[in-house]
Amino acid sequence: MIIKEADALDDFSAGTDSNDELYQKFVYKTDKGQEPFRIDKYLMNRIEGATRNKIQQAIHNKMVLVDGREVKPNYKLKGIQEIVVFTDMAPEESEIVPENIPLNIAYEDAAVLIVNKVPGMVVHPGSGNPNGTLINAVAYHLQQENAAITEETLPRFGMVHRIDKNTSGLLVLAKTEKAMRSLAKQFFDHTVSRKYIALVWGDLEEDEGTIIAHVGRHLRFRKLFEAYPEGDHGKDAITHYKVLERFGYVTLVQCILETGRTHQIRVHMKYIGHPLFNDDFYGGDKIVKGTVYTKYRQFVENCFALCPRQALHAKTLGFVHPDTNEEVLFDSPLPGDMEAVIEKWRKYTSRA
Structure with missing residues (x-):
């Protein structure tokens, strides 16, 4: 298959x-003295391996824009114009x-x-x-x-x-x-709607907020990703969060992705000092907040055993259906391991 x-x-x-x-975006700009020339032929001469049929199909599928507007395959370029071509990444x-x-x-x-x-x-x-x-x-x-x-x-x-x-x-x-x-x-285009539920270390100061920091591969450890607030490395990334429930040493949050970078939520939450609970890549698999007492340490270890992975769940997913053009939204319940660890923290907080 x-x-x-x-x-x-x-x-x-x-x-x-x-x-x-x-998708990748390729941008071409015609010269001031550009003679009238069909766009499909123009792109054939500039895109390696492209056929006229493929280019015409891309134009038909609205993957080619001229000065921000959709055009037809027989559209003639002239003068200075900007051509944007969207294409999948090989x-x-x-x-x-x-x-x-x-x-x-x-x-x-x-x-x-x-x-x-x-x-x-x-x-x-x-x-x-x-x-x-x-x-x-x-x-x-x-x-x-x-x-x-x-x-x-x-x-x-x-x-x-x-x-x-x-x-x-x-x-x-x-x-x-x-x-x-x-x-x-x-x-x-970042038009897909996605909500995640995460259990993070610490008690967030604000009930809701937005994290803006580029996300890119760690410059030394290539399996890891890192937040780059100055934007000199990685790609722009935006995460909106909202507190759902507080448990003192950990917090249950909802995260809405405006962009979708690799490990975005995990990296962004670490960046603001609240790594995901039991995230072994980004420091959440040890006690980040809490007391030094043995009893508390044992409690956290028990929680790690209940949820032996980062506590992150992609709860909702919404998009425009490709066939009906109607907006659809799907929702999924929290899995048992996250439900169990949240309830354990809830009981722990109520006894404190």
């Missing part, structure tokens, strides 16, 4: 949080072996599949995870849906975003090329 992904995968096994840079194709792995499917139709991913499941095969992933399970699910599908005729399936191995929650996959284009562009 061929699985098509709309962006390049990271190689490290820890996975990524929600890297939504699925999609990676991998042979995927279907595997009989249970999936929690929240919704499915002819265009999209919404999966409520369990914590601990890697989304896509990669270094250290050649199989046993969510995509392997999806391949098997497709075969069971349609008995006429064989290894040779399995359809192309589109991943338009990902969530980290140890993050639970909603993930959308595109079942058609049209759906993949539509969803990938919505992620690129």
